[in-house]
Amino acid sequence: MKIRSIELENFKQYKNKQIIQFSTNENNITIIKGNNGEGKTTLFRAIIFCLFGELKLPQDTENDLDLVNILSLKHNQPLPVRAYVKTIIEENQKIYEIERSIESIMKNDQIITSENTDIEIKIIEKDGNINPNIIKNEEKAQKIINNLLNKDIKDFFFFDGEKIENLINSDNKSKKEIKNGILKLSKIDKLEKIIDILNVSISKYNKEIKRYNLDTKLQAKNIELDKLEKNIKNKEYELEKNYKEKNYITKELNYIELKLVENIKAKENLNTLKILKEQKNKIDKRLNDLKNESLEYIKGKNITLLLLDKIERCYEEIKILKKEDKIQNYSIELIDELLENKKCICGNPIHKNSESYNKLLELKNNYSESDYKRFYEDFYINLKILKESKKSKKDRISKILKNINESKDDREKILIQIETLEEKLSNLSSEKLSNLDNSENTLKSLKKDLINNEAGIQNLEKEMKILKIKKTDLLNEIEKLEKEEKEIKNLSIKKKYLNNFLKTINEIKDNYIQKVRTTLSEESTNMTKKLINEKDKNLIDSIKINDKYEISLNSQGHDFLANLSAGQKHLVSLSFIYALAKIANENNEENTLSIPLIMDTPFGRLSSEHRKSIIENVPQFCSQWILLVTDTELEDKTKSIIKNTNYFGKYYEINKKNEYISIIENKTNLFGGNYFD
Structure with missing residues (x-):
């Protein structure tokens, strides 16, 4: 899949029709430069809007929600204004023209936006003929788009470069995204559907067996199994609750530690202020004593x-x-x-x-x-x-x-120092000062709570393990009793076949997941070592993805992931995306990512060395790389690196005319000239 072009009109600050032709050949890098507020992220938003109908991004504020150009709305009020985005995609020698639009109207300076969007997909077949069936139904359109790029995995390939490191966090949202990405790209989700169907069938057979087995031992065992499963479910609930509590405590710990680091200077200033005030009091007493002594000499x-x-x-x-x-x-x-x-x-x-x-x-x-x-x-x-x-x-x-x-001179100097410190501390309220004094005690308390929480999790996991063993033993007993029941012999046989089939499918799935995790670990490790600078390579022994879909970075027997800088996490996340691409393209002889990689603000947190490494390596495994960069990201050194890779294709600049209008200018011809030298 490659994005040929994007066309938009009246979409946010792009009032007039704007077209970007993306590079789709071997020179697969397309660069779009725009400073903050000029419309760079709007292009990112436009592609997401066109393909998936999403009206906002995770980082949006209320001011970002108006998609229709405000100047057009003002000029046309009270008539509606239509904004549209058209994206042309190439996949398997077919061309997909996807156009999505939305309408807004302005009345009395209030903007009213339609709750629905309109979509239209035209398909140009391999022979060049236009398919007469133009898709306008949202559900049918999403099926076509999901075949091109599944919505559940889009965030792995269309992302904000400054937030990419969130991908490898250990929170539930990140784990869910990683799990979905692995299941979708490796096709494991299809096996999961088969397993779900088998479980439903086995559940039906269990109900039938219970219905025919009311007065036998099997009934008692099934009742025992129900209680055991409820107990397991309760334990799972407790375990999930403890994990949530652990996440909360960890966040609080990180927050307080950060605040302590931020306010350590304030604390030092408070101590200094206290010492200075004590010195002032001593000087005041000395002055009073000297005054009294001098008065004695002028008496009588x-x-x-x-x-x-x-x-x-x-x-x-x-x-x-x-x-x-x-x-x-x-x-x-x-x-x-x-x-x-x-x-x-x-x-x-x-x-x-x-x-x-x-x-x-x-x-x-x-x-x-x-x-x-x-x-x-x-x-x-x-x-x-x-x-x-x-x-x-x-x-x-x-x-x-x-x-x-x-x-008096000493007192005046101390008063100046006191005044300076009190001015520095003026922004700290009494409540904040009190909280600062209590932060260390709170930190100790939270660390103690975390130890108790982890101990509770460990005990629950041990109990879960015992309960699951009991469940396995109980299932074996039930299976034995089922064989003895002549009335349910056929049902038992069918259930047995299904259980065996389910067991086989689970084994296949587990083995394949293990293989996928191993491949992901190896490919992520190799790519990270390739991207990271030489001095940090010794930090990385391997990158692991465990059965809970948590990413860890092993360094000398310890998980070093939490200690990585934002730039290093950026590299690990990119390496993980590369590994996912390898899984998705397992049978692709070209060994390149078939989905475009679109990165908004890709280099913001990267050192020049890391930038160079990414620019030199990403185009080699990515069929199309679209970079939405700021002026500070595209400084001379970065430009020189891009030019030397021989992957550069096209270059555009966003020119902001005013608050409501930006235009996109093709500056590709300037890339190789003095403009970058």
Whole structure:
């Protein structure tokens, strides 16, 4: 199957008729570039709408639900406007022209959209003649389209590149999608239908046997079997409930761990803020103590501190007068005492008529007593004492003032830091702050709950295993009793044949599923190792798909899948799709995927090395590769890689004229020129 072209008109922002011719030859890559909001995803949506009639995508918001061009609706109100998408598909030398349309009307600026869509399929046969039977019935049309591409597996080949890694998650939805994909592509679903038919037939025979066996041991065994099956069903319900609880706990754990990582800086800021506030309080106390101490120095007589400069100046002037002998600094009593004792102050004797003795006599004769002499002496001594005392106090006050200024500076710096942190934390409500403090305790509690949950699951699985063994034994007993019942001999024989046939079919199915899982595992592993970069190849021992359709990545004996980056999960998912393609094309000698691969935003989460690997390998197993890319995805290096693969076919750009109109321009001729160089 290859998509030749798509034509659309009045479909969302494509007001005027737009046509894209996809590359269908060996150059199987078609690139459509458009930035966000220009209409790239609309093309993806248009193909899904045309083939399957789906009006919205999983990621849609309310604004995305209007499929008819709003500008056309405004210009034509209150008349209806028809939007259509036509897709031309080639399959087994037949051409299918599939056109789907929808109508909307605008009244008083309110858009009313028809609940139904119209479809029309024209088939051009191998000989080139148009089949006269144009299909307009939705049910018949879907049968034809499902033969081209089954709706249940479309998401494996038409997908958003940024969400492809969701394919390998372990949730129930992903497991169901993987199971459906494996069953559909490997044709196992046909065996399942046969098994369902056989089970219905066996159930009918069981009812007949019970009806004819009311008074026998077989009746009692069948009643016991019913109770046992109900018990098994109850256990299965409990087990499913526990698995749901496990998924919920796991999601909560992941959410809280993510929030703890996101808010670890906030927590650090809170601790820093607390420390800063404690430091501020200490500085405030120190300032208060210094203030009180300074007040003590300016109380009472300490007012003389203000006269310290004048005291020092007066002291120095008297000191100069004394030095110049303008003020006598000795008393007459001292001279008389020295003359009488004939002994110097230093202890040496003073002899009569000696030079020292005569000098003392001269001083005595020249001595003049003044009313101010003793005043100067006392004043000079008191000034000296006062000067030394006040200078000490002044030094202390200077030190206090210095400490006050330094403390104020420190306080101002801390206040700035506190204000900065409080501004950073302003977006955190008190409830969020409280939740942040409790997150670690909640995380511990959830981990404990998860351990208990897993223990409960393990116990239930053990009980289920025992019950199933009992059921098998009971079925064997019933089979033995059935043989002994002559009245139901024929029914028992028929039932036996059916059970044997069912057993054989189940064995075939189980063996084939095992083979398919093995093939999927091997092909997924090989392709992943081919796509992933060299340094990460040692991380992958093998990729496994278990009987619950869960994908695991074994690395040195451990499941490493949860530790993969988004880009690595992207590669594993692509490898799994490639493996599915191998299963679907088991008998195809070309060994290529017969279904087109359409990827919206394919490279968003990939490193340049991973991009290169995908671009070089995907075209080799894919018959047609349609890429809906943004400008950032199609940077020069990526363009160069695409050009060097020799698989490039066609290139289009989406040109957004305004909010309501985008056009598609064929820029294929520019791909090989300076435009990409």
